[in-house]
Amino acid sequence: MGIASKYWKLARIDSFSRCKSEVLEAAKNFFDEQFPEQAHQKEVSDRNIQCQLMQWYQSSDPRGEMAEKCLRCFISNVLKESCIALEQKFGERHYLYSAQLLPLVLDTAHNNQDSESLTTHILSTFNPNKSNLSTWVTIIFKSCSAVKQSLKEHGIVQLTDWTILRYTTHTRLKRVLSSLQLTSTEIAKAVKLFDSFHKVYCTQLSKHRKAKPDSKFNTTKYPQPTREQLNQIAEILSGDIDYSPLRKIISPEEVLEELQKLAYILRETWTQPQQVVEKNNDEKKTSKLPDFCIEPFNNCLHESVKQVVQTRFDYIQRKGTVKGKEQAKRYLQALHLFHCNGVGLKNIAAQLGFTDQPHLSRLLKLKILRKDIGRNLISNLKKYVAELSGYSQNPDKLVELDTRIQSLFGEEIDELIKDAEKEAKNGYRLVMNSKLARSICQFINKCPHFNN
Amino acid sequence: MDNFISDLTNDLFEVDNNLEIINLEEQLQPAFLISEKSNNPLIKWQVYFQCLALFAFEEWLQEREPRLTLDKENSSTLQYQYANLIDAVFNLKVGNFKVCLIPCMLLTNEEVAIPRAVIDLPEYTAHFYVVIGVDEELEIAAVKGLLRYDQLINIKAELEPEADWNYYIPLLQFNQEVDELLLYLQCLAPTAILLPEIPVSRRDILRKVQTSLLNLLPQLNNRPLWEVLTWEQGKAVLTTPLLLNWVYQSINQNAATLTKHLSDLLEILSQQAVNVGLWFVNQIDDTVQTLSWQLIPAASELRSTSSMIQSDTSNYIEELEIILRDIQFQEQQLDIPLTAIRVYQDIRLNQLLRLYAVIWSLPEAENGWNLLLILKASNDNQSASSFRLRVSDQIEVLDEQELIISNNNYIYTQVEGDESDKFIATVISGTGETQTFPPFEFIRE
Numbered sequence: 001m002g003i004a005s006k007y008w009k010l011a012r013i014d015s016f017s018r019c020k021s022e023v024l025e026a027a028k029n030f031f032d033e034q035f036p037e038q039a040h041q042k043e044v045s046d047r048n049i050q051c052q053l054m055q056w057y058q059s060s061d062p063r064g065e066m067a068e069k070c071l072r073c074f075i076s077n078v079l080k081e082s083c084i085a086l087e088q089k090f091g092e093r094h095y096l097y098s099a100q101l102l103p104l105v106l107d108t109a110h111n112n113q114d115s116e117s118l119t120t121h122i123l124s125t126f127n128p129n130k131s132n133l134s135t136w137v138t139i140i141f142k143s144c145s146a147v148k149q150s151l152k153e154h155g156i157v158q159l160t161d162w163t164i165l166r167y168t169t170h171t172r173l174k175r176v177l178s179s180l181q182l183t184s185t186e187i188a189k190a191v192k193l194f195d196s197f198h199k200v201y202c203t204q205l206s207k208h209r210k211a212k213p214d215s216k217f218n219t220t221k222y223p224q225p226t227r228e229q230l231n232q233i234a235e236i237l238s239g240d241i242d243y244s245p246l247r248k249i250i251s252p253e254e255v256l257e258e259l260q261k262l263a264y265i266l267r268e269t270w271t272q273p274q275q276v277v278e279k280n281n282d283e284k285k286t287s288k289l290p291d292f293c294i295e296p297f298n299n300c301l302h303e304s305v306k307q308v309v310q311t312r313f314d315y316i317q318r319k320g321t322v323k324g325k326e327q328a329k330r331y332l333q334a335l336h337l338f339h340c341n342g343v344g345l346k347n348i349a350a351q352l353g354f355t356d357q358p359h360l361s362r363l364l365k366l367k368i369l370r371k372d373i374g375r376n377l378i379s380n381l382k383k384y385v386a387e388l389s390g391y392s393q394n395p396d397k398l399v400e401l402d403t404r405i406q407s408l409f410g411e412e413i414d415e416l417i418k419d420a421e422k423e424a425k426n427g428y429r430l431v432m433n434s435k436l437a438r439s440i441c442q443f444i445n446k447c448p449h450f451n452n
Numbered sequence: 453m454d455n456f457i458s459d460l461t462n463d464l465f466e467v468d469n470n471l472e473i474i475n476l477e478e479q480l481q482p483a484f485l486i487s488e489k490s491n492n493p494l495i496k497w498q499v500y501f502q503c504l505a506l507f508a509f510e511e512w513l514q515e516r517e518p519r520l521t522l523d524k525e526n527s528s529t530l531q532y533q534y535a536n537l538i539d540a541v542f543n544l545k546v547g548n549f550k551v552c553l554i555p556c557m558l559l560t561n562e563e564v565a566i567p568r569a570v571i572d573l574p575e576y577t578a579h580f581y582v583v584i585g586v587d588e589e590l591e592i593a594a595v596k597g598l599l600r601y602d603q604l605i606n607i608k609a610e611l612e613p614e615a616d617w618n619y620y621i622p623l624l625q626f627n628q629e630v631d632e633l634l635l636y637l638q639c640l641a642p643t644a645i646l647l648p649e650i651p652v653s654r655r656d657i658l659r660k661v662q663t664s665l666l667n668l669l670p671q672l673n674n675r676p677l678w679e680v681l682t683w684e685q686g687k688a689v690l691t692t693p694l695l696l697n698w699v700y701q702s703i704n705q706n707a708a709t710l711t712k713h714l715s716d717l718l719e720i721l722s723q724q725a726v727n728v729g730l731w732f733v734n735q736i737d738d739t740v741q742t743l744s745w746q747l748i749p750a751a752s753e754l755r756s757t758s759s760m761i762q763s764d765t766s767n768y769i770e771e772l773e774i775i776l777r778d779i780q781f782q783e784q785q786l787d788i789p790l791t792a793i794r795v796y797q798d799i800r801l802n803q804l805l806r807l808y809a810v811i812w813s814l815p816e817a818e819n820g821w822n823l824l825l826i827l828k829a830s831n832d833n834q835s836a837s838s839f840r841l842r843v844s845d846q847i848e849v850l851d852e853q854e855l856i857i858s859n860n861n862y863i864y865t866q867v868e869g870d871e872s873d874k875f876i877a878t879v880i881s882g883t884g885e886t887q888t889f890p891p892f893e894f895i896r897e
Contacts, residue, residue, distance in 0.1 A: 085457040094466065138460050148590075155467040157590050159559050167557050171616045172565070203493065221589045270560035271465070307519075315515050368472065371631050372516060379638045 004044045007031050007053075011076040012107050019080065019102045027073060030066040047132055050074075054128045068123070071133070072107075075119045078137040079105045086151075094154040095358055104146040118144060143220045154358060161263030162222035165197060168266060176269050192243045193258055196236040200229050230255050296384045298435075304376035305439045308369065309335070313449065316363075327363070332450045334364055340441040373436065465559050470628070471585070471594040472512075479507035480591060490532045492703045494674060498539050502529040505555035505584035506541045508593035513546070517634050520546050528576075533700035537677055537690065538569045542576045548642040552578035556623075558585030558594060564626065565618040568683075569690050571608060574648040577601060580633060583626055597626025598633050601645050617678045617686065658688045659722045665689065666718055670711045674703060692721060694846050709849060716844035716876050716888075725874050725893040728811050728821075731793050745795040745809070748772060768796055772808055775826055775862055786866070788812060788824070797889075801881040802837060803857070804830035809877075813894070819870045821894040825877055827855055828862035840880045841865060845873050871895055 008028035011021045034052075038044040056067035083098040083105065090096040105118050118140070126136050141147060142158055151157065173194050177187045225233070230252035237243045237250045244250055309332075317328035330352050337343040337351065349360040444450050467473065483503035487496045506529055513520050523545040528534035534543075541553035552570050556562065564583050570576045581604055583597035599607070613619050658665075661684060668680050669689070677686050677699075689695045698717060702710050748769055772794060780786050792812035799805050807827050814820035827841045842852040843865050853863040867875055876891040 081456060082460055085460050089457055089461050089464075090466070142460075142464075151464070152590060152592070155469065157465050157467055157559060157587070157592075158463055159465050160463055163589055164560075169565075171614055171618065172562065175563070175614075175620060202497070267463075267560075270557075270562045272561070311518055312515075315518070365472075368516070368631075372634075375517075375631070375635050375638060378635070382639055 004031065004035075004038055004041070006074050006077045007049065007070040008073055009077065010073045011080040012109060013103050014109060017103050019099075019106060021080075024069060024073060027066060027069045030063075031070055034063070046134065047128075050133045051128045054126070057123075071123055072119055074133060075122050075137055076106055078134050079118070079141060082138055082141050086156075090154065090156055094156060096151070096154040096156065100150060101147065104150060105141060105144065159267070160220070160222060161260055161267075162201075162220075162224060164263045164266050164270075165194070165259060166202060166222050168194070170195065170198075173262075173266070176266060179269070180265070189243055190262055192240060193233075193237065193255070194262060196233045196240075197225075197259055199236070200232045201225055225256070225259075227252060296381060300377050300380040300384060301373075301435065301439050302443070303380050304373045305436075305443050307376050308372045309440065309443055309447075311372075312365075312369065329449060331363055332444055332447060334360060335440060336444045336450065338364070338366075339437045340444070370436065467559070471558075471596065472630075474508045474511050474515075474593045474595075476504060476508060476511075476586075476588065476591045476593050479504060479511070480588065483507060486530070490535070491700075492532075492536055492674065495536050499529060499532070499535045501555045501586055501588070502535055502539070502541050502553075504586045504588055504593060505553045506544070508584055508586065509541075509551075509553055509582065509595070512595055517638060520634070520637050522546055533693070533696040536700050536703075537696065538567045538576070539565070540567050540570050542570050542578060544578075546637050549580060549637055549640075550578040550647070552576075552581050554581060554583045555586050556583055556596070558587040558590075558592065558596075561623050563620040563622050564597070565620055566604075568613045568617050568619055571604060571619065572613075573687065573691055574650045575691055577647050579642065579645045579647065580636065582630070582633060583623065595630040595633070597623055597628055598630050599626055600636070601647060603627070613683075615678060616676070617683065654688070654691045655722055657684070658692060658718070661685045661688045662718050662722050665695075666711075666715055669695075669699065669702070669714055670707060672699065672702065694721060697847075712842070713844055713849045716842070716849065716878060717846060719888050720844070720846055720874050720876050720891045723890050725891040727895050728793065728823075728892055729894045729896050731795075731811070732791075732813070745797050748794040748796060768806075772796070772810075772826075775808070775828075775864075776810070779824075779826075779864060789815075798830060799879065799887050801839065801879060801885045801887055802883060803881075805839065805879065806830050807841075807877070807879065807889075809892075811892070811894070814868070819896070820868065821870070822866065822868050823875055823892055824864060824866045826862055826864040827853075827879060828860070829855075829857045838882045842878045842880065843867055844876050844878075845869065850875075869894070 005023075008024050008031050009021050010024055010027075011019055014020045035044070035049060038049065050071075053067040053071050055061075056063040057071060058064075061067075080098075080102065083101040086096060086101060087098040107117050107119050122137055122140050125140070126133055131139075148158065170191070174187070174191060177190055182190075234250045234252045234255045237255065238248070241247075313328050313331060316331055317324040334348050334352055337348045338345070343351070345360060345364075348354075352360070354360045354363075483500055486503050487500035490496050490499050506524060506527065510522055510524070513522055524530065527541055527544045528538060529541045539555075541555070542550075544551045544553065554564055554566055556564055566581065570578065570581075579601055581599045581601070582595060584593055585596040586593045607621060607625055608619060611619050611621070664685055665681075665688065668685065672680055677689060681689065689699065694717060698710070698714060746768075776788060780788065788810060789812050792810050794808065794810050796806055796808045799807060805827060806829070807825065810822075810824040810826075812822050814822060823843075825841060825843065827839065837857055839855045839857070840852055841855065841863055843850045845867070850867050851865040853865055855861070855863040869875060871894065874891040874893045876888065878886055878888045880886045
């Protein structure tokens with residue numbers, strides 16, 4: 001049951017990329033006229049209305065044109081709700097906002113008849129006998145490549161039943177099922193169902209791997225099994241004495257339902273959050289650097305900063321494209337703003353023209369940068385110290401020294417990283433003053449790529 | 453609205469923030485092409501995922517520490533006979549370390565399945581076992597977990613392998629500070645983690661299960677090994693590259709020919725070969741006689757010593773001379789040098805038969821050698837019956853000839869090889885009785 005206004009209020013994108021809802025008077029009058037008994041009710045029967053509208057729209061009925069308008073209104077409203085729902089669920093943790101999503105899916109003021117429009121695609125693929133329009137809209141919405149890409153960039157991804165079933169193996173399924181409170185008959189049936197699914201579905205999949213997906217609206221590599229595939233599975237199961245002892249004919253609908261149940265079970269067991277194991281920190285001793293490491297420390301730190309920042313710079317522009325080169329340069333600029341000028345990430349993003357902060361964070365990868373610098377520092381020191389002491393002659397001693405340096409230097413570096421993190425999280429940000437920040441700053445100032 | 457949100461988002465996942473996402477967009481196509489070349493449709497998928505895991509790992513190293521060199525030349529995934537049977541990427545090297553990659557699902561925390569072959573067989577163990585989460589639909593991957601060999605062995609001590617020859621280990625038991633892998637690879641000495649030695653002779657294991665393998669392997673029919681073999685039998689197959697090749701070949705080939713070759717291959721693998729190279733340097737008497745081959749003096753010595761040769765031997769000499777002349781007349785290119793070694797053996801299979809072997813080295817090709825085998829009935833008054841002579845090397849059945857006994861006729865077959873070749877000859881009677889001879893090989897001292 002739904003709200004009548006959905007059929008005559010159109011949500012679309014204005015020329016300032018904002019979402020606007022407007023009442024289409026003609027559509028409202030049409031709707032009130034055609035569905036007088038629904039018009040004044042709080043909730044309307046979507047199923048009946050949609051069937052009727054589709055029938056007019058698909059036939060040469062004179063009411064077809066207005067029916068299409070109503071359907072388009074309805075679709076736009078479900079799309080809008082979907083974007084808002086995603087923001088409600090993921091906005092806070094993933095910086096995902098409906099303002100980013102809406103322009104990807106809604107029609108603009110000019111393009112509503114465009115064949116490229118998502119609404120047009122939904123309308124042309126909708127079958128009122130198979131599902132209700134609202135469900136259909138959300139299915140297409142989630143498989144739309146622009147939406148998927150945007151979600152992916154914010155760390156949100158879709159895992160469909162069919163992907164889960166495709167990835168599962170016979171043994172894995174058995175292990176999951178036997179860990180649940182199921183009878184052996186139930187387990188045997190589920191395994192049988194799963195095996196028949198694999199037999200039919202998986203051997204027919206490889207053709208999907210080859211080319212790019214058919215359209216930008218449907219990027220699913222593991223689509224719901226086709227009617228034909230469900231029939232084939234049903235046929236195998238109907239003839240199987242273990243699955244259907246009374247020789248009952250299994251319908252394709254039953255197969256679909258049972259497969260979805262199975263996927264649900266797997267999803268539940270595999271997506272329980274992992275318990276985090278508390279690391280035992282007692283082992284770390286608070287010993288200082290061995291004396292012979294203090295002197296080379298600064299040199300080695302500078303050396304590692306140079307190696308790691310240069311590596312990252314090279315990696316970003318590895319493809320030699322103009323875009324890559326620009327990105328690499330922006331990388332140095334962002335590092336510089338962060339470490340030398342004490343500018344916060346949000347401001348850096350705005351200043352350097354990143355669409356949002358997650359984009360910048362992915363480019364900077366600050367934590368990883370620090371880890372890599374730390375590791376290379378140990379590696380450099382090890383070389384240096386081993387040379388000095390001739391430790392490399394004795395493998396046992398070298399390993400022992402290596403372990404010691406790792407635990408000692410690990411701590412020194414941890415301190416540096418912690419310092420840097422504290423500074424980075426400070427709202428007002430001061431110019432960073434740690435050894436690490438100063439070293440990074442010094443390197444970038446001298447870097448030719450930065451200065452020209 | 454709440455229902456709407458949960459319906460809309462119930463199949464959406466939040467990727468763990470701690471995972472460092474590796475983009476796979478450019479790796480999908482090459483991985484797909486590699487998997488397509490596999491001749492087993494059932495494992496294309498497996499190879500595809502192994503490739504994606506391998507390429508993801510390569511990309512990760514490239515981004516994080518390009519000074520570490522990845523050697524994937526010998527990696528199992530690029531050799532289908534391995535990828536076919538063991539679902540992991542092993543025989544991969546980073547610097548002096550061996551690394552084994554385990555592909556799994558990126559988004560879920562399912563148990564990690566590690567094939568016991570890469571843990572229990574020293575041939576395939578690694579210093580580090582790295583779980584690579586792959587989502588090919590989203591075209592992303594991430595390094596999810598890490599275990600050193602010594603840590604894995606401790607965990608394994610508490611586990612039983614499943615019937616499918618996998619150990620299932622919760623992801624939780626892996627070290628998720630995967631950056632430590634880079635630290636190990638960069639700063640640790642490989643000697644810090646000891647890997648088990650490969651046993652010197654795997655032949656003993658193979659000998660024990662030889663008969664059962666000959667019986668069971670032809671029944672594989674594309675099923676996984678664990679459905680057909682015990683682990684002891686599987687171990688023999690998995691540690692014998694030539695048998696892995698055989699299993700991979702068997703996927704699309706004629707079963708009868710392959711079974712014949714399997715029987716010969718198992719003989720080659722389980723028996724000590726006769727190094728005929730030694731026959732050219734003095735040690736003729738010992739080796740030849742213990743193997744019941746009778747030496748015929750070389751043609752070059754014949755003229756000077758002919759008076760000393762006993763008359764029954766001289767029969768063989770003469771018989772062989774005539775046959776060789778006859779063969780060389782038929783095959784103009786065949787030039788048997790005077791220095792060729794000639795031996796014979798009488799065998800009884802329903803009837804008395806004689807097998808001659810003539811061996812010579814090829815002066816023009818370094819390490820090249822020739823083996824000519826001739827089979828004939830020992831005397832002429834035998835009833836008509838048929839025999840077959842078959843020669844195989846490690847790869848295939850090279851030749852099979854049929855001898856129908858009448859009128860003093862003979863059959864022959866000639867093969868050419870180098871130091872890596874081993875040839876095995878089998879004589880089979882019409883009633884199916886067989887006699888196999890220890891394989892020939894030719895290694896110069």
